[in-house]
Ligand code: 0X9
């Protein structure tokens with residue numbers, strides 16, 4: 331469980347309960363399903379929010395993923411904030427109703443539930459980043475585009491950015507990537523936009539991560555400009571710094587690069603609060619409300635971007 335001062339954060343079991351409650355309280359617009367299982371067998375929960383939620387409609391879809399990295403607990407709260415706002419707000423907020431009516435919003439609060447449970451085991455924090463397969467694989471170096479290509483990950487199992495023995499060797503990335511691929515219907519990917527939440531540094535990041543180049547194979551000038559424009563627009567609402575991922579550092583096998591390269595999804599990473607090393611990965615639970623609501627407008631922008639195309 332979480333240590334004293336952090337009990338406002340949700341454990342994996344508490345997240346699951348919240349998602350079940352969302353489905354029970356808003357059955358017309360909220361539906362809980364699974365993208366598969368983690369290495370240790372936990373269900374990778376997916377909450378869908380949409381009008382006629384039971385129907386598989388041809389409408390633009392938006393994906394929010396959280397907790398690829400175990401210790402980045404604030405991101406799980408970000409996903410729960412999205413669930414809460416779009417379910418509770420549906421009946422009263424016309425802007426939310428419009429978004430829910432015209433899209434399908436998918437939220438995966440725990441991409442790496444084994445890691446986040448380990449990180450809080452014994453009621454203390456363990457500064458754990460990776461999943462719990464062997465010495466741990468960095469899930470955000472295990473995706474199958476340019477995997478291990480470019481010095482942006484490690485081949486050593488003990489390393490914090492260990493990429494795993496092969497692309498999608500982690501059950502978590504394998505399951506979520508298959509789930510994303512399955513949203514391609516008649517050759518068209520329905521998921522249009524995506525934010526992968528991380529902490530920390532207060533950044534809005536876009537592909538590529540594997541190269542410093544802004545354009546080139548798989549990224550035209552116009553596409554790079556769109557990534558920049560949308561990224562800067564979102565950053566203007568939360569005060570984060572917008573930049574191409576590789577300006578932070580080179581990463582290979584990241585989720586964003588795979589989402590764009592293989593599915594043409596406008597895929598961003600948000601590095602949430604704080605800006606610097608204190609309080610780093612472990613802000614007190616009093617930070618949850620201000621630091622998740624801070625992204626409300628950016629979340630609306632990425633949903634509306636899926637609608638307008
Ligand atoms: O290194 C990472 O995976 C992310 N930073 S973190 O401190 N949360 O570990 C940044 C990833 C940004 N790069 C890409 N999205 N390609």
Ligand code: ZN
Nearest residue numbers: 399402528529
């Ligand atoms: Zn991270």
